[in-house]
Amino acid sequence: xxxxxxxxxxxxxxxxxxxxxxxxxxxxxxxxxxxxxxxxxxxxxxxxxxxxxxxxxxxxxxxxxxxxxxxxxxxxxxxxxxxxxxxxxxxxxxxxxxxxxxxxxxxxxxxxxxxxxxxxxxxxxxxxxx
Amino acid sequence: xxxxxxxxxxxxxxxxxxxxxxxxxxxxxxxxxxxxxxxxxxxxxxxxxxxxxxxxxxxxxxxxxxxxxxxxxxxxxxxxxxxxxxxxxxxxxxxxxxxxxxxxxxxxxxxxxxxxxxxxxxxxxxxxxx
DNA sequence: CCGAATCCTATACGATACTG
DNA sequence: CAGTATCGTATAGGATTCGG
Numbered sequence: 001x002x003x004x005x006x007x008x009x010x011x012x013x014x015x016x017x018x019x020x021x022x023x024x025x026x027x028x029x030x031x032x033x034x035x036x037x038x039x040x041x042x043x044x045x046x047x048x049x050x051x052x053x054x055x056x057x058x059x060x061x062x063x064x065x066x067x068x069x070x071x072x073x074x075x076x077x078x079x080x081x082x083x084x085x086x087x088x089x090x091x092x093x094x095x096x097x098x099x100x101x102x103x104x105x106x107x108x109x110x111x112x113x114x115x116x117x118x119x120x121x122x123x124x125x126x127x128x129x130x
Numbered sequence: 131x132x133x134x135x136x137x138x139x140x141x142x143x144x145x146x147x148x149x150x151x152x153x154x155x156x157x158x159x160x161x162x163x164x165x166x167x168x169x170x171x172x173x174x175x176x177x178x179x180x181x182x183x184x185x186x187x188x189x190x191x192x193x194x195x196x197x198x199x200x201x202x203x204x205x206x207x208x209x210x211x212x213x214x215x216x217x218x219x220x221x222x223x224x225x226x227x228x229x230x231x232x233x234x235x236x237x238x239x240x241x242x243x244x245x246x247x248x249x250x251x252x253x254x255x256x257x258x259x260x
Numbered sequence: 261c262c263g264a265a266t267c268c269t270a271t272a273c274g275a276t277a278c279t280g
Numbered sequence: 281c282a283g284t285a286t287c288g289t290a291t292a293g294g295a296t297t298c299g300g
Contacts, residue, residue, distance in 0.1 A: 075251025096244040108143040114226040121205025
């Protein structure tokens, strides 16, 4: 009992409330800036490494590699190696990755909608510490 | 021209594609583990500092303070100080914060739905580096 | 072209101690 | 109780170099 496979009547967010350790681990992995940007851009189409790097912009070679490995490990991204010279490696979202993409899209929409609010909140904010 | 206030016919995610620097900055601030967890739990109800710390779990005093300041600066969280002894400080989501909460809820749902997929992908994953 | 390894710096983060 | 400051360590992250 208490396994992931149980069918639960609780709302999705209750899982975090129950301090589910795997769910939290996934949050830690996936809820970060680079992962979100990668998911967002890969959602547009399959891309090669360098192409993706250019699209995301501002990400180092190393960070892109690390994040792609992490996303691959979690089954959100699939890596296809074409054994040509020079090698051609393509990255695609899996079904799970597409599901996350919907979430990221939601965040993009949210950002758009509240951009003005956030901007004005920032300019009027005074840190209590001074 | 080119300001935030323009009405755009493009889909929300196109903003990131245009490398909008403010939108990216917001992504960097908000798309992180602690911010998401805080938003998620604060969405359930208004809470005091220590109460929230217990709910989130595993977050240090310092990190909670830092993230709450950041969320306040961006107008996602409102801080109310009751001038009593000892001080009572309550945190609540703003309307923008509630909007983001919907996104985080979406991610909780996604996590639930793909937990099994992720778990099995993890166990079969072999790092190409060995 | 893609990726691993190395080196180095900046920041994240935790622990602790102090203030109103 | 809530917050700040300071210190120490760990990890994130960039630049570069080498290899398949």
